[in-house]
Amino acid sequence: AKLLGARVAWAAADNALQIHGGNGFALEYPVSRVLCDARILNIFEGAAEIQAQVIARRLVEG
Template sequence: EVGMQYAEDRKQFGKPLIAFPRVADKLAMMAVEIMIARQLTYFSAWQKDHDRRCDQEAGMAKLLGARVAWAAADNALQIHGGNGFALEYQISRILCDARILNIFEGAGEIQAQVIARRLLG
């Protein structure tokens, strides 16, 4: 959302950044990846709500969600360009927050082990 808003507001060469194909493509892929991670999270929660085993799905949601959050924050920072490092722009904080997701509550490597263990039986 922060990247999208910036791309709509920021003008370059007389037009908004979102009018440039590379920026629009980045935003589209960010939206797709976020939706996939969100749906996997919802499915994992649905499994839990219906008293079904969900450790594999929850691990997948955590692993994918953390990676997608980092990728989206990084892409949004790239859309911001040099302004992304300025403290007055929210994206610098979002990038820091997204990075920690892969560490808290089980690093990505741990989540991958949980998933692999379940896949292998």
């Protein structure tokens, strides 16, 4: 759930950034904060690759 949530948040933030164009990077727009928050999810929850390894290991172990 953590891995999927972080990936979905990043994809949504990236789409919002594409819609807003260059303004998405401007601190005056809330999109820039959403992008930072979505990116930090991967850092707080651990790297996506590590999460994927843990999931794969548990699936193999049964």
